Amino acid sequence: MEEYSFANSSALDFPVNVRISRDSLEGPYQPPPFSTLLQRPDLRHIGSNTSPTSDLYVTIQLWADSKPLTVPVQTAYKSFKKARKWDEWLELPISISTIPQNSQLAITVWDISPTGGPGAKGHAIPFGGTTISLFDNDNTLQKGRQKCRLYRHKAADGFSSTTTPAIPPPRRVRNSDGASNGHVTSPEEDELDRLEKLFKKHEMGEIHRVDWLDALVFKAVAKQRQQVEAAAKVSSRARKRVPASKTNAANKDEATASKSEDQGTEEDSEEDEDKYTLLIDFPRFDFPIVFTDHEYAPPPISSLAHNSPQPGNVNLKPPPEVQLGPGINGTGNGIGDDDENAPPLIRIYDPEVGAKDNPAESKHRRLVRSHRTGVLDRDLKPNAKIRDELNTIMSYGPTQELNAEEKDLVWKFRHHLTRDKRALTKFVKSVAWNDASEARQAVQLLPKWTEIDVDDALELLGPTFDNPAVRAYAVDRLRESDDDELLLYLLQLVQALKFEKIPAEPQDGSTQDSSLARFLITRATNNLMLGNFLHWYLMVECDDRSPDQIKEHRKLFAKVEFDFMTELMQIPEGPERRKTLLRQGELITVLSKISKEIRFSREDRPRKQQRLKKYLADPKNELMAFDPPLPLPLDPSVSIVGCYPEDSIVFKSSLYPLLIHFKTLDGKKYPIIFKTGDDLRQDQLVIQVIALMDRLLRKENLDLKLTPYRILATSSNAGAVQFIPSMSLAAASAKYKGSILAYLRANNPDTSADLGVRASTMDTYVKSCAGYCVITYLLGVGDRHLDNLLLAPDGHFFHADFGYILGRDPKPFAPQMKLCKEMVEGMGSSTSPHYAAFKSYCFTAYTTLRKSSNLILNLFSLMVDANIPDIKVEPQHVVEKVRERFHLEMSEEEAMRHFEGLIVDSVGSIFPVVIDTIHNMMQGLRA
The missing domain is CATH 1.25.40.70 (Phosphatidylinositol 3-kinase, accessory domain (PIK))
Known part of the structure; x- marks a missing residue:
């Protein structure tokens, strides 16, 4: 999950809540004098005039643009005895995600008055009111405790220019000459305001708590507040005694202005004597909530399109554009460049743009x-x-x-x-x-x-071509490919089924209308290898129930699987092959159950390993012997007849992968790694592309000794990997004191050969280093360190763990290509002839693969809707990310110079060395 520091209000589907705090009403209780009660008998029955803890209730209502947005909500009735303590949450019937930025809460405290009075509602009159904005000046949702000024005898109004603001504007008075005297706030009052803000942060946990020191501060501040309030009362009484006529005599021309100022001063003086505040609480969130407008989706244009795309297709048309006519200033606010008073330019979204043809363009095309x-x-x-x-x-x-x-x-x-x-x-x-x-x-x-090439046929099966005749023509071209070639594209062809026009609910439940589906089923029926992998590719897609895999696609793959099984039963050996696929499923189910139990068991690794051996040897699991022999799902060309429980291992990893040795029909061992809790489809895709590139290079008589070991995802969170006996560069470097050359020399000694290593082994090492440097650069493989760079004893160098591709890398300043000093040291040094041969192989491989760039790009375009982590991050840019690494705009000579620069940068970069050192230290701590 990506880190973030704030949230959007439009994403907060949570109702507006306000709490009327405990002991929330603060202010001096001053009962009216007896003389006033004699003159005003109606005041005798008002609750607040008879008791300092009379029964009051509070109502809140949400306003915006001087209009109420909700009905009022009020507190429950409570009979107060010693103090007015509400301590009640009020919930408004509106969500935070839908409120506008200028929302305000109008809060009114109501008093009981049987005789009524100004602003009365039934038997209640306003005790006081206040209005507070939900968003502050920074457009951030207010949270925590708020101290609101309560205006006595007034009901709160939610107008845009409210007369009952929670934070009143600064007061101003005039001197004897009529001039404004500025703010009537003393330094002590300013200091109290500053402390109030700090108290709020302290209450919300933003300031560290120190109990003994906090108690001293609270006591000192309370004392200072009493002194300031006493001084304010004295100042208020002094201002009341100033004759208003003195101000009017100073300047008769300012009579109207000074009158309003004097009235404000008199009101302030009255309020100072009867000043109340109301404490309320807003909900607190872990992050600031910043206001964002709700963005409505544009009107649907697919219904207006002539050819509606299939579910899951990418947008076939560019997004609508605003067309500006002559003389319209598109960058300004008005029409015309010189007219500043011109009306603003209003841009209106046209839903038919991008869906229906422009009439003028259509007429031009027809002509x-x-x-x-x-x-x-x-x-x-x-x-x-x-x-x-x-x-x-x-x-x-x-x-x-x-x-x-x-x-x-x-x-x-x-x-x-x-x-x-x-x-x-x-x-x-x-x-x-x-x-x-x-x-x-x-x-x-x-x-x-x-006749077109295969890469063009694959392009015609992509998401941008939905005409059935065109797609059928592309399928006819694929019929000429042999089974081995078709197997290289099978993963993408299964994904291309998403772009077929297959009815969502066909009457006969079949896929007869899809030429691609019929082609795949027919070829898979006639070939064991194709049938095996088509079955597992389809089963993985059917098993994927993540939000990124829509229901219609799961139904589509289920239909294709059903038709494949039906077709399989029509051939003589079909029932036996179907039974074999069912037995493979049972094997995977048992291995998945064992893997999960071992992964979640709270035991150390040795005990997990003993548990694994026990499970494998248990006759109930039927893993000791397979009769008849079972084609291995990972490699159907290999038939297994049992397993070797004593050779099994549990790897030291967070997912605890299992290493299981199966016994083949010819008596050999076939080791596989099986693990659950990890989606292997991304690794499966990378290995498939490496196998394809290996075939392309071999066609040009360039064998770079690649090791495209097999990977098969058996579900969306489990899979099997072929185990190649090898050692990581980190382990080899540690064992042989930092020398990969010593590792090669120890496993393949030849005193007569250069560097003391057998010539064929050194040739294999140099070529495989060159091949993987080029391929991992083109695929943007990231997170490269010495633990996922592997070296076999016979000199085969290869990469493992493709959790980051297409340029993504969790480490900062990662080079575009991984060529570490340990790899170069294994060739002798950067001055040896082997290093020169390595660079030559790199240049040849890069220029060769550039010639087949269209094929590779089309394969990735078919994967845009695949639920693969690094593809679904930015599916619209996947093909572009691969294309930019081919640098097709360069000539062959320029491309070679570019790749040489990559080699130089990778060898001379210091950041990968630092990162590898830190990685090794962390691995050592984990060990």
């Missing part, structure tokens, strides 16, 4: 693409200038949008472009699919196009 000349378009040939423009358009990557002129140009020469396989995706983007005639022509032209 440019007149269907009356469609026959003549077949013979159009571009001249040299236009041919260059078309070649530029064809070189665009899959993420680049075409403007209107480029779309018209592609449409005009569409027949000429049918012989260019790169042009199909650009042509599909140029078609106005809401135009029935134009869409019909485009569909008729698809079969005439030359």
